[in-house]
Amino acid sequence: xxxxxxxxxxxxxxxxxxxxxxxxxxxxxxxxxxxxxxxxxxxxxxxxxxxxxxxxxxxxxxxxxxxxxxxxxxxxxxxxxxxxxxxxxxxxxxxxxxxxxxxxxxxxxxxxxxxxxxxxxxxxxxxxxxxxxxxxxxxxxxxxxxxxxxxxxxxxxxxxxxxxxxxxxxxxxxxxxxxxxxxxxxxxxxxxxxxxxxxxxxxxxxxxxxxxxxxxxxxxxxxxxxxxxxxxxxxxxxxxxxxxxxxxxxxxxxxxxxxxxxxxxxxxxxxxxxxxxxxxxxxxxxxxxxxxxxxxxxxxxxxxxxxxxxxxxxxxxxxxxxxxxxxxxxxxxxxxxxxxxxxxxxxxxxxxxxxxxxxxxxxxxxxxxxxxxxxxxxxxxxxxxxxxxxxxxxxxxxxxxxxxxxxxxxxxxxxxxxxxxxxxxxxxxxxxxxxxxxxxxxxxxxxxxxxxxxxxxxxxxxxxxxxxxxxxxxxxxxxx
RNA sequence: GCUCCCUUCGUCUAGCGGUCCAGGACGCCGCCCUCUCAAGGCGGAAACACGAGUUCGAUUCUCGUAGGGAGCGCCA
Numbered sequence: 050x051x052x053x054x055x056x057x058x059x060x061x062x063x064x065x066x067x068x069x070x071x072x073x074x075x076x077x078x079x080x081x082x083x084x085x086x087x088x089x090x091x092x093x094x095x096x097x098x099x100x101x102x103x104x105x106x107x108x109x110x111x112x113x114x115x116x117x118x119x120x121x122x123x124x125x126x127x128x129x130x131x132x133x134x135x136x137x138x139x140x141x142x143x144x145x146x147x148x149x150x151x152x153x154x155x156x157x158x159x160x161x162x163x164x165x166x167x168x169x170x171x172x173x174x175x176x177x178x179x180x181x182x183x184x185x186x187x188x189x190x191x192x193x194x195x196x197x198x199x200x201x202x203x204x205x206x207x208x209x210x211x212x213x214x215x216x217x218x219x220x221x222x223x224x225x226x227x228x229x230x231x232x233x234x235x236x237x238x239x240x241x242x243x244x245x246x247x248x249x250x251x252x253x254x255x256x257x258x259x260x261x262x263x264x265x266x267x268x269x270x271x272x273x274x275x276x277x278x279x280x281x282x283x284x285x286x287x288x289x290x291x292x293x294x295x296x297x298x299x300x301x302x303x304x305x306x307x308x309x310x311x312x313x314x315x316x317x318x319x320x321x322x323x324x325x326x327x328x329x330x331x332x333x334x335x336x337x338x339x340x341x342x343x344x345x346x347x348x349x350x351x352x353x354x355x356x357x358x359x360x361x362x363x364x365x366x367x368x369x370x371x372x373x374x375x376x377x378x379x380x381x382x383x384x385x386x387x388x389x390x391x392x393x394x395x396x397x398x399x400x401x402x403x404x405x406x407x408x409x410x411x412x413x414x415x416x417x418x419x420x421x422x423x424x425x426x427x428x429x430x431x432x433x434x435x436x437x438x439x440x441x442x443x444x445x446x447x448x449x450x451x452x453x454x455x456x457x458x459x460x461x462x463x464x465x466x467x468x469x470x471x472x473x474x475x476x477x478x479x480x481x482x483x484x485x486x487x488x489x490x491x492x493x494x495x496x497x498x499x500x501x502x503x504x505x506x507x508x509x510x511x512x513x514x515x516x517x518x519x520x521x522x523x524x525x526x527x528x529x
Numbered sequence: 530g531c532u533c534c535c536u537u538c539g540u541c542u543a544g545c546g547g548u549c550c551a552g553g554a555c556g557c558c559g560c561c562c563u564c565u566c567a568a569g570g571c572g573g574a575a576a577c578a579c580g581a582g583u584u585c586g587a588u589u590c591u592c593g594u595a596g597g598g599a600g601c602g603c604c605a
Contacts, residue, residue: 057605058605059604059605061604061605095605096605097604097605098604098605100604101604101605102605151603155602155603158602158603159602162601162602165531166530166531166601167530168530169530169531170530170531171530171531171532171601172530172531172601173601196603197603214533214534214535217533217534218533219532219533220532223531223532223533223601224601225601227602228602228603230603231603232603233603235603237602237603237604237605238604238605239605241605242605257599258533258534258535258598258599258600259598259599259600259605260599260600260605261533261534261599261600262532262533262534262599262600262601263600263605286534288534288535288598288599289598289599291597291598293540295597295598296598297598297599323541326541326542326554327541327542328541328542329542330541330542330543330553332543332553333542333543333552333553333554334553334554335541335542335553335554335555352535352541352542353534353535353536354534354535354536354597354598355534355535355597355598355599356540356541356542357539357540357541358540358541359539359540359541359555359556361540361555361556362540362541362554362555362556363555364555365554365555365556366555368567368568372568409567409568410566410567410568411566411567412567420566435565439565467564470564471564474564480564481563481564482563482564482565483564484564485564485565486564486565488564489564489565490565495565496565496566497565497566497567498565498566499565499566499567500564500565501564501565
């Protein structure tokens, strides 16, 4: 049987790191099992809460999924477009006596819960309106729209055969008769999920473990629909991701949107790599390409306990991916970051050249873009601290010597340029640092840039000579 | 309060009864390399929550305790 998984976010905000990992695990499980492309990965938008769902949030989630390249199969489902279907199923359950109308007010239900709590029990609805053999129901109050409640089995227990947690058994007496349709007729989450997963042929439900307590309710509803012997999906509840404070990472608790990581210069494959390793391992391997994840990922090896998000390690993973990326594969993100810094219209070849030189020395693409600005912007001022440290009285003369030798070069390339710098250092019996650092400051304005040969190669002869000339007079004036 | 889940270095983890005075990685601390920043090389500190069992033998199995997480909505 082919695997079908789904990712089912509610569009009440951006896609955050925990959601991204759940999506990744679901995607991997569908795509990794049974060979490439065998399984299906469905995207479903759970927007039944019309108060909080927004189109902007839907778009934000779609954008993040696209950036991460977690492609879904087939159409995107929206629960709000399936209300007719839910209504049909609810009618059927009522007809079959598996659900009933409840006229208790919200205040009354709250009082029931309080009463249960006072007795040291779990807060529950007390079943006032539940039809029972030999029981006389109260007269429905006039002018009150009822909610529909599901008649949960009164005894027995429900077992979840969870792929990551193992078997979980919950007594049905822990469960109460949950509302499956609100007074205004709209269906609720626990109900829609069941109908959807059934209709969409979902074989594996992979979701956060904040849902484990809902699962028995959902299983009971599903059994009411398909019978005790009907097919149930396989569940896999993945643990939460905790913030540095040990609290669950959530939108209102320190979690930021996935796209924020793009802004900070992370590569999507690096973020995915970090996320896949958070709670899962394949021996000692730390760095995974997308292909390697697909090859090795196994949902059953996912850790049972929550894990803490570590920004430092993410940064390292990103750096590793930067190092191993082909320069041309970095062009897209580099262009995006440069654009944010006001640099547009640079051609691919140039960006590839820059990426090739910078990728080994940056932790993020954002840093790469920032550190490459000197290529596009002429030097308008020299960093005072750097000048103070590296520009001495003899410096203008040294730079002038380098400048003249460079001007005389037949071929302009990094190797030849750095040979010139070395020669000048040797001729004047000073260390490389005495020449290279001033040159660096002269052509970039600051003390940090790629190696001198790469820096000059990137700049080109004309630009290098122009900047050196400017620096010679500038530094001479400074020290004169 | 009740229910469920979890527990190896600060963090992510390997370990699936003896191979473990516990391995890797991030971070941290030294040293080396060096034209800056990185990278790289070498070395170091750092953990099986606790208590009972089971067993010839427990990090590994069972049960308690403690700690942590989640849930208990006409939210998803």
